[in-house]
Amino acid sequence: MTSVRRRLAALSGGLTLALAAVILTPGVANAASNPYNGVCGANYTVIDHLKMTTSAGTHLGDAYLTYNSSNGYNCSLMQIVPGSGTMFAETKLLLTGGGGGDEDSGYFSSYAGPVYLYAKNRCIDWVGGIGGTSSVRLAGHSIINSHCG
Template sequence: MTNTRRRIATFAGALALASAAVALTPGAANAASNPYNGVCGAGYAVIDHIKMTTTAGKHLGNAYLTYNSSNGYNCSVMQVVPGEGPIYAKTTLQLTGGGGADQDDGYFFSYAGPVYLYAKNSCIDWIGGIGGNSSEGLAGHFIGNSYCG
């Protein structure tokens, strides 16, 4: 899978939990404290990770995007930081431009997902969010048309 383009935009209204600004901290810097749990299954490799931090600076979870090159499927998981749940979490994969999607959302102690999407020779949008209380705001991400395989 080739990561051809990446656009990161804020995303707050889609979760309808709060109308707060969104803080993003992409990368694997915090993976050690809440590492990918392997829930997508064998053959899935992490291709992106985002530390989900509220506008108040509280780390609520980690979003992981994985890909299995042998079957052409992407998988996404929104992991909740241990001890923070139950907390609202959402993870979505969709084909860029429409045509297919998978989503999981609700209140979780451990993670939302996994969600799977076949995207061989297609581009996907990776969307997710995790909500705090009204004083913490929420954290979200939208990475559109950026993972193409």
């Protein structure tokens, strides 16, 4: 098992524990409170956005997935709500079925990432978490075999 797969398996276990206390609100409609900051660079368009909110209703941050159709790269980041201080955040992009990926995780005050993955004509797995610790997140997402381009 590759190191990325082991990390994904460990993340899935941690997310299972954390998801009991998570409410995910998909869509860019909520982006106004923590808008995408363009950190991925020019020509990247937001293709998915998840508002990361605890079961108590606390907005911790926003996960953004972007795509650059001119070069075939996806870019992901986990943006922390401004003024929230330092907290654990992570973002991962993996090719569905194996073949590579990129990730960033740690304690940040603005965002985890950006991470990039070439995935033209491939599907990706988009994973992230925020708040809590590296083993138990307060909010997270794991979207497997999605965003095919």
